Amino acid sequence: MKKNKQHKTKPSVSAKEHSPRGKRSALLPHERIEPVLRTAFDQEPDKIFNYKQLCYLFGPTTMAQKRQVVEVLEQMALFGLIEEVELGRYRAAKQRNGRKKATQDGVFVYRSGRASFVPDGGGEPIELSERASGQALDGDRVRVALRKGRSARRIEAEVIEILERSTSTYVGVLQMNRGYAFFTSEHRGLRQDIYIPQDKLNGASDGDKVLIRLMGWEAKNKNPHGEVIDVLGRPGDNNTEMHAILAEYGLPYSYPENVEAAARELSGEITDEALASREDFRSVFTCTIDPKDAKDFDDALSLRQLEGGEVEVGVHIADVSYFVRPGSIIDEEAYKRATSIYLVDRTIPMLPEHLSNDLCSLRPHEDRYAYSCIFTLDTDAHILSSRIVRTIIRSDHRFTYEEAQQIIETSEGEYSESILELNRLARLLRSRRFAAGSIAFERPEVRFEIDEAGRPLSVYIKESQEAHQLIEEFMLLANRTVAERIAQGIKPGGKAPTFVYRVHDQPDEAKLGDLSQFVHRFGFQLQTQGGMRQVAQSLNSLLERSKGSPAENLISTVAIRAMAKAKYTTENIGHYGLAFDHYTHFTSPIRRYPDLMVHRLLTHYLIDSGKSVDAVLYEEQCEHSSAMEQLAAAAERASIRYKQVEYMSRFIGQEFDGVISGMADWGIYVELEENKCEGMIPMRELDDDYYEYDEKNFAVVGRHTGRRFTLGDRLRIKVAQAQLERKLLDFSLVEAYR
Structure with missing residues (x-):
């Protein structure tokens, strides 16, 4: 046939x-x-x-x-x-009852005055006019009618049905009048002011900064309506503004009392049963090294000299899993938060304070439960053996980074011999790590000196010193060792069970090419061909050679943006930035939920000899943790921007030197050299020509004069305006250095 x-x-x-x-x-x-x-x-x-x-x-x-x-x-x-x-x-098409009307479901998005429809299953967004948007609100699931536009290649859409309302919350200010109230906000996702009925004010007063929830928008009404779900306080007050930042990102700014109460019922007493099942390190020299304002000491180092010149280093991590049991209300709250949040003036902890600052904190001269990686090293810091065990420790001393750095620089101080030996070993480990292809991304961090009311008194730049690198190196070693232990199989030749990894994919070749072109403008070279190790070494060379140049911070920022984002997953693809084939997060269970997951899995596999856990469930938890990490980072950046604007508000009319750090159709972003505060010169302020943004060439160019402003150019600016509510600084151009 x-x-x-x-x-x-x-x-x-x-x-x-x-x-x-x-x-x-x-x-x-x-x-x-x-x-x-x-x-x-x-x-x-x-x-x-x-x-x-x-x-x-x-x-x-x-x-x-x-x-x-x-x-x-x-x-x-x-x-x-x-x-x-x-x-x-x-x-x-098989059509009945005449021609079929084309419709599609998706999500309505509103950003900064522009509405669009994003189809389900991907596809290009379709812009919507105000009329075609109907009563849709940002984040709503909608159905649209499709039709051809005036151009044959263009598709137009109109919202014809709201399938599901978004439960979005917004932060803004309440304005009350006789018999009614309206909510106004700088949030770019809001199309209209929101009407708040009298019975939905929740005790709010005129001028209060509040958190509201959108309730809906009926076709007969001019404005959507909502309800106040929390009164944050008066605008400008430091607590109000910090809580507002957290609320904007949907992050918590208080801790549930029932969870705090559950934590207070726990005891840190060292039991005989625990002593029998753990290694006792209380007689071994142990110390913590942390920021001077830290209270949650979640890691400690021990040092013990062995025979034949060998040395034993213990990386001891707070055993949060001993206290926080799966399914408990403390565990549920910790998972929901997934991370501690570090704003300029406060920490929003993942765990209740009784745990994070007391029972789990490795405070000096107190017995504590720990999960530990114990390493035997030779004099050249080669790892001869390692083991992962549960321990009981007792820290002999709490160092600040400044105190440890003083010992490193002067070779003097209490326990100086131990600190110097740990630092010597860390230097060797660090040197080999970079030789293997690890990338040295070390951006300076902006820090503030603030008064009792939270007002910024000064801005300073925190640089990474050897004391920081000492701790970092041993934490990296522990994280890598734990991941290797599981990834290589519990039994020789066995398959690796489900585990939580911290991965970092290789950079996209096109982005590397763009980065190479970008740095060439400043006289630097970046190799993009060859193996990933060669590219990493070229990146390190670039970062080192650009140090001290006006473009140093800019090059580091653009290089980081060219990299993939690190994330948590059960799929082990290695960590490109560190040049590790296996990597996880084991060292901060007080402030990161994935570390707590790792501790539990270690107990399940290595101590209880358990079978591989559900990969789907753990992947969901990894995705949640990665998402919450990104939100927390965004909130942290927002708090820094707020304090930068607040600090610079006292310098209105004064001049500073800066470097062009970014560009857009609406303006030129400038980072001040003195304090890393960033502001914008609005395009409308460049009144000697009509300027256009040339995205491909990282430039703003005058249409008639050809005058160019490019990334990295040095400028003299004047502080024109500080918009605290929008966290924006406006600059005016004084002079362009050539």
Whole structure:
């Protein structure tokens, strides 16, 4: 029996007349392609055509022309004129009751005055007019009617149904009048002021900064309506503004009392049962090294000299898993938060304070439960052996970073011999790590000196010193060792069980190419060819050579943006930035939920000999933790911006030197050299010409004069305005250095 070859037959209609004498012609516009395709489907409505057959209608075609034909086919399928029965195969649509109206479901997005519809399952967003947006609110799931725009290639949409209202919350100010109240906000996702009924004020007064929830928007009403769910305080008050930042990102700013109460019931007493099942390190020299204002000491180092010149280093981590049991209300709250949040003037802890600052904190001269990686090293810091064990420790001393750094620089001070030996070993570990391809991303951190009311008195830049690097190196070693222990299988030759990894993918080649072009403008080179190790070494060379230059911070920022984002996952792809094949987070369970997950999994696999856990469940928890980490980081950056604007508000009218750090259609961003505060010169302030943003060349160019401002240029600016509510600084240009 012969196979059906119907799919190989050619349509009887032809469009070769569009290509005289059979020669390949220029691209046909969409409006000339669609009629030919319609005719083909009308002539044989039951036939299934593949896209190659349909492209044949137009004679010998280029790949660009074929893409044009496929675009038209996709549009026709979208509007219900044809059906895509399989990928790349089409037939005439079976329509009943007249022509089918094309609709699609998706999400309504509103940002900074522009509305758009994002179709389910991906696809290009479609811009919406104000009229076509109807009563949709940012984040709503909607159904839109689709129609062709004036251009044949353009699709227009109009919201015809709200499928599901967003439960979005917003922070802003309440304005009350006789008998009614309205909520106003700088949030870019709000289209209108929000009406708040009297019975939904929740005790708020005129002028209060509040957190509200959108309730809906009926077609008969001019404005959406909502309810106040919390009164944050008066605008400008430090506590109010810090709480407002957290609320803007949907993050908690208080701790539930029932969870605090559950924590207070726990005891840190060292039991006989625990002593019998743990290694006792209380007689071994142990210390912590942390910031001077820290209270949650979640890691400690021990040092013990062994025979033959070998040394034992213990990396001891607070055993949070001893206190926080799966399914408890403390665990549920910790998972929901997933991370501690560090704003300029406060820490919003993942765990109740009784745990984070007391029972789990490795405070000096107190017995504490720990999870530990114990290493035996030779004099050159080569790892001879390691083990992962549960321990009981007793810290002999609490160092601040400044105290440890003083010992490193002077070789004097209490326990100086131990600190110097730990630092010597860390230097060797660090040197080998960079030789293996680890990348040295070390951006300076902006810090503030603040008064009792939270007002910034000064800004300073925190640089990474050897004391920081000492701790960092041993934490990296512990994280790597734990990941290797599980990834290589619990039993020799066995399969690795489900585990939580901290991964960092390789950078995209196109982004590396863009970075190479960017740094070339400043006279630097970046190798993008060869193996990833060679690229990493070239990156390190770039970062080192750019130190001290005006573009140092800018180059570091752009280089980081060219990298993939690190995340938590059960899929072990390694950590490119560290040049580790296996890596996890084990060292901060007080402030990171994935570390707590890792501790529990270690107990399950290494001590209880448990089977592999559910990968799907743990991947969901990893995704949640990664998402919360990003939110917390955004809130931390917002608090820094707020304090920068607050600090600079006292310098209105004064001049500073800065470097162009970013550009957009609306202005030039400038980072001040003195304190790293960033502000913007609005494009409208450049009144000597009409300036346009040249994104490809990282420049703003005057249309008539050709005057150029490029990334990294040094400028003299004047502080024009400080907009605290919007966390924005406005600068005016004084002089461009050449």
